[in-house]
Amino acid sequence: MMKEETDIIDQVVSQEYKYGFTTDIEMETAPKGLNEDIVRFISAKKNEPEWMLEYRLKAYKYWLTLESPKWQNFDYPPVNYQDIIYYAAPKEKKKLSSLDEVDPELLKTFEKLGISLDEQKRLTGVAVDAVFDSVSIATTFKEQLKEKGIIFCAMSEAVQEHPELVKKYLGSVVPHTDNYFAALNAAVFSDGSFVYIPKGVRCPMELSTYFRINAENTGQFERTLIVADEGSYVSYLEGCTAPMRDENQLHAAVVELVALDRAEIKYSTVQNWYPGDKEGKGGIYNFVTKRGICLGDYSKISWTQVETGSAITWKYPSCILKGDYSVGEFFSVAVTNNKQQADTGTKMIHIGKHSKSRIVSKGISAGKSHNTYRGLVKVNKKADSARNYTQCDSMLIGDRCGAHTFPYIEINNKSAMVEHEASTSKIGEDQIFYCNQRGIGTEEAISLIVNGFCREVLNQLPMEFAVEAQKLLAVSLEGSVG
Amino acid sequence: MLEIKNLKAEIEGKKILNGINLVVKPGEVHAIMGPNGAGKSTLSAVLAGRDSYEITAGEVSFNGKDLLEMAPEDRAREGVFLAFQYPVEIPGVSTTNFLKTAINEKRKYQGLEPMEATDFLKFMREKIELMEMDKSLTSRSLNEGFSGGEKKRNEVFQMAMLEPTLAIMDETDSGLDIDALRLVSQGVNKLRNAERSFVVITHYQRLLDYIVPDFVHVLYKGRIVKSGDASLAKELEEKGYDWIKAEVEAATV
Ligand SMILES: Nc1ncnc2c1ncn2[C@@H]1O[C@H](COP(=O)(O)OP(=O)(O)OP(=O)(O)O)[C@@H](O)[C@H]1O
């Protein structure tokens, strides 16, 4: 039986960032800085085939020609890319063949984060790939999934075991030339998850990856690729945390989704990277490129994200709706408090006829934070009868924060139907007093009101994650009033 | 149980309550009437702990405790309930979830474990029946899109769920149709018992035909200027407030 949402909120009230601990473990790291040798080092560490190394080097060379983008609606000090460590992994003596051989320190770390890698202890509905700094530590339920032909493994393993799939799809949705961070990621990506669902298979459990940054001065550059073959279905979850550190740390991941005919991919994120302290010191720069392509007719990709962490969040999970009758969805909750900044949204690119997209974005700003929704709905010439519905709601807590909305619309086909609705509201004293009068304290009242505001999006999350997300909303808004 | 002594309150320098005195004993029903702007809602808000009012004098004791010292949520947990004249909408939060939170907060305050989900639902079903509520309202967002009458009925339903010892009802009858008025009154009467007291603010005698008060008070210009039994309400219904206003003016000259 699920715990009641309210008593979970009770438990976490009066906690600050509780994932801020560090794990003391012997690490193997690359020297600081980025150059061709580092790219070769990473590739060699992973024992990669030649084609993979070439791909990395090509991306690296391209990256050198780029300048970091400047159009975002927030400020951040320039990142010194020579001051980052691009590879950090716990030292392991030999290749692991089972979970028993994983360093107990690591198991403990994930246990502490509420992610048990012990299959016996797991809720049976979820398989986990646990990524610690630059490497995947363990993937659960692999065997069970294999029986159905489902591949769920670390990206580095997929490069070895399933090179034909990786070659075919890696970079097919987010090419290394896409943007500054995509180029960087393609050059130095460490680990991440690879998923392949064969034709007609409905994945029997939630697949999830849990990312943990631990090492100091490192960047996290994971790469995730999910391919859903014709008529298949998969629901995938992603969660993340990092220790509290005074320096900013860079997270520049790339996620690619490919849905073939009638396939459906549901991708959910609960992002809780360390946001920095109240004065804005430290925290993760979360600069991520996520994109899915509905390649086949009647395919569907749905992004759901709950973004509560990071000093800066800068990402636009997008859908290219290439197949006829394909569907793209984006459900987002972005919370910023203290000095956090978020510039997030989506792009829906309609190419297929009768393609449909839906965007529901809920931004909550508290403290001195800034929260921006930026979205693009583009309807190509040939996309007859495309439809989009966008709803953007912002909620302000206090009067020192900001909410901004930039909806871009580009229509090149007259039959398109595009609707946009937006609202901005403030948590009212009346609402809080009403709750108070029923015996609900102010912090709980805010979390109740905010959860209500986000209901539509939270409802999209798988149960286990929905509860987690509610807890996070409560924690991240702590101290936002009074 | 409730003792208000010389309570004075103002907002933005404007004096609204000018020395209220009122004693409510367990099980009693007090009706407060008075012209618009007299300070009735202000009195209820001050008792509930709304902090926009400045209290300039007086004391209020509730079951022996200093009510004015307590945070509004603690007053509620101690058993003070206010049925709002204008109930507030909370989108996305169902009445069920809202009440579960409220009840468990109160239980926590009392050092009790949270209520099991199944017990809670059973408890709620009983109250829905008792109050003859429309079940579908409890799963909708709290007060959002409710009609004026539905909001008022939902206030009384919440009161039944939270089982207060002091219930202040601010014009709960306004906006109710004839049937709803009867249902609400019946509901309140079912909740009456030897421990539970009511302060019922109303403009209309007809509510008091159903909920027969022990005392009727007239609030005017921030003071209780006349008190009596149920017959006072009938007199007001016939004669209006002019005669009382005249009495007050005469006395202050
Ligand atoms: N926030 C405020 N700012 C300024 N004046 C206020 C405020 N709140 C109340 N008042 C004033 O205080 C007086 C008393 O208001 P209150 O709402 O208590 O009256 P009431 O007796 O409940 O009237 P009604 O029968 O119309 O509900 C009114 O003159 C009102 O305008």
Ligand SMILES: [Mg+2]
């Ligand atoms: Mg009033």
